[in-house]
Amino acid sequence: MRLKYLVTIVAISALVVAACSSGSGAEPGDVLFDVELIEVKGATDGIPAPDVDPTTLSKGYGYKAPGDYDADNPAKFQVATYMFAPGAMTVAEGDNVTLRMFGVNGDEHLIHVEAPDGSTVVDAFMANRGREYSVSFVADQTGHYKLICTTHGPTMTADIFSTG
Numbered sequence: 798m799r800l801k802y803l804v805t806i807v808a809i810s811a812l813v814v815a816a817c818s819s820g821s822g823a824e825p826g827d828v829l830f831d832v833e834l835i836e837v838k839g840a841t842d843g844i845p846a847p848d849v850d851p852t853t854l855s856k857g858y859g860y861k862a863p864g865d866y867d868a869d870n871p872a873k874f875q876v877a878t879y880m881f882a883p884g885a886m887t888v889a890e891g892d893n894v895t896l897r898m899f900g901v902n903g904d905e906h907l908i909h910v911e912a913p914d915g916s917t918v919v920d921a922f923m924a925n926r927g928r929e930y931s932v933s934f935v936a937d938q939t940g941h942y943k944l945i946c947t948t949h950g951p952t953m954t955a956d957i958f959s960t961g
């Protein structure tokens with residue numbers, strides 16, 4: 798079937814719920830984001846396999862080489878990557894930020910949140926497939942917070958921009 802040869806997106810879902818408005822000048826408040834832990838896969842026999850095994854380039858990449866992926870089609874290979882969805886969020890300085898995460902793909906993700914100054918605002922915890930996790934922190938700095946999965950970094954990182 799032709800569809801077998803097209804890139805397959807296994808799971809992309811992003812639902813962002815903001816419990817109150819964010820942005821420059823807004824009063825600090827409670828902000829809730831739903832963040833999914835997902836893996837995106839693509840397989841093809843329409844082009845030659847890559848010269849370099851993608852898993853040597855990043856822990857966030859997956860690869861099943863020709864012959865390993867489909868015994869009936871020795872030219873077909875599959876690549877994959879892990880990510881958070883959404884990958885970018887915006888909050889206002891002072892917001893009480895809650896990230897409600899759901900493990901869709903990947904059995905284990907070791908996750909933490911870093912503040913713009915590099916300090917840890919959410920300690921590392923293990924997130925497993927099929928479970929929901931809620932973590933909260935106060936965005937008391939402006940700048941770039943990072944939601945990081947060290948299991949699948951650097952691709953599985955989400956950016957949380959805190960504006961003054």
Ligand SMILES: [Cu+2]
Binds near residue numbers: 879949
């Ligand atoms: Cu991960």
